[in-house]
Amino acid sequence: MITRRRALAAWAALVAVAFAVGGLLHARGVLRIDHLPPLHALARLPTLALLPAAAFAVVAVPALPRLTAHLPMRAALAAAFGASLAWTVLLAVSGEGLAWPFTHPQEYLAGLGAVGDDPLGWLAGFTRDLPAYPTHVRGHPPLPVLVLWALAAAGLPGPFWAAVLVVVTGCSATVAIGLAVWRVAGEEAARRALPYLALCPAAVWIATTMDAFFAGVGAWGTALLVLGARSRTGRVTLGLGAGLALGALPYLSYGLVPYLVVPLVAAVTAEVPRTTVAACLGGMAGVSALFAAGGFWWPAGVLATHAEWAADPGAARPYLYFLVADLAVLALVTGPAAAAGLAAPGRAGERILPVAALAAVLALDVSGVTRGEVERIWLPYALWIVAAAGRTGAGRAGDRRLLAVQAVAGLLLQGFVRSPW
Incomplete structure (x- = not known):
């Protein structure tokens, strides 16, 4: 059995080797577009602006485990959400600001001009016109842009409101994952996971990338599905809601297709009734039917995006290095406590x-289409992996130190890494 100490040592070794080899490859000109490999980022020095986030961590590390352990479950979930939101925002404002990443000319908002007042016409021509769009639009299906278009149409345009949507939805994944863990592994397991979900290093990117929105949608889709296992009156409604959320995932990011294994495993483990599963599948099919009716054929979108990716400098990144380095980034995003939690003994359901x-x-990772820049791509998956940290038990003093290490990891990443998102 892998001990906690060995798990933490493996975590540190993986990260250290990835940075050492990445630095060597960058110095030799092999990695020209990554200046701080394995991260797609630049190095910087921390400033005093990070102090509010550090002060919050000092208070939250001892207080949050007590709150999530003793409050009624709904209040515990609310406390974890509030802490996640505060932690994420404080980290973001210590750098370039909450909305800055959404002002980048290659981001999704830059593609709204092409949509204009005709979203259906834009959708029908999306695959055909793909080469003309900003980088992030070219690399994804059309739904992220349509979400931001709908936000602007509702009277909330611009980078600030886009950031609010992303941060709130991304942080709400803490609640959704807590609910799913509660139904699958029990209330105690959920309570122990909540502090780690709230203070995870992934918060550094939750405030800066649309992938945090994807994480929230996927987490709520999974949560609604397993909640249907305990509901007698809302099985169909919950299943349909789960289906709409989960069915949207492939239209938010092509890389979210493997994500569907998470709700599948959750449904089997929680013994979700057939009526809920059928409603979920119906909702998923309905999403695909709507996009097809609007003129967007998903397989054609995949092929067009792959062609754009193959012509991008990122496709020239060395496969073998990023096969390992991408896992090192996952280790950074999830933090050392996740590694310790995965290795900890306990019930398999947790x-x-x-x-x-x-x-x-x-x-x-093995597919090779995710070579670099995965600190954002891994977000929807990473938050579920962070839930494993709860297996260490945040209520004990030794394990509370792991929670402190998680917070320190987030502070170090925010202080020393300048991400383009």
Whole structure:
């Protein structure tokens, strides 16, 4: 059996080797577009602006485990969500600001001009016109842009409101994953996972990338599905809601197809009734039917995006290095406590959802289409893996130190890494 100490040593060794080899490859000109490999980022020095986030961590590390352990479950979930939101925002404002990443000319908002007042016309021509769009639009299906278009149409345009949507949805994944763990592994397991979900290093990117929105949608889709296992009156409604959320995932990011293994494993483990599963499948089919009716054929989108990816400098990144380096980035995003939690003894039910998410990540990693820039791509998967940290038990003093290490990891990443998202 892998001990906690060995798991933490393996975590540190993986990260150290990835940075050492990445630095050597960058110095030799092999990695020209990555200046701080394995991260797609630049190095910087921390400033005093990081102090509010550090002060919050000092208070939250001892207080949050007590709150999530003793409050009524709904209040515990609310406390974890509030802490996640505060932690994420404080980290973001210590750098370039909450909305800055969404002002980048290659981001999704830059593609709204092409949509204009005709989203259906834009959708029908999306695949045909793909080469003319900003980088992030070219690399994804059309739904992220349509979400931001709908936000602007509702009277909330611009980078600030896009950031609010992404941060709130991304942080709400803490609640959704807590609910799913509660139904699959029990209330105690969920309570122990909540502090780690709230203070995870992934918060550094939750405030800066649309992938945090994807994480929230996927987490709520899974949560609604397993909640249907305990509901007698809302089985169809919950299943349909789960289906709409999960069915949207392939239209938010092509890389989220393997994510569907998480709700599948959750449904089997929680023994979700057939009526809920049928409603979920119906909702998923309905999403695909709507996009097809609008003129977007998903397989054609995959082929067009792959062609754009193959012509991008990122496709020239060395496969073998990033096969390992991408896992090192996953280690950074999830933090050392996740590694310790995966190795910790205990009931298999507490480990099954994080392991399902890890298996999905490994499938994407081996495929080779995720070479670098995965600190954002891994977000939807990483939050489920972070839930494994709860297996260490945040209520004990030794394990509370692991929670402190998680917070320190987030502070170090925010302080020393300048991400383009």
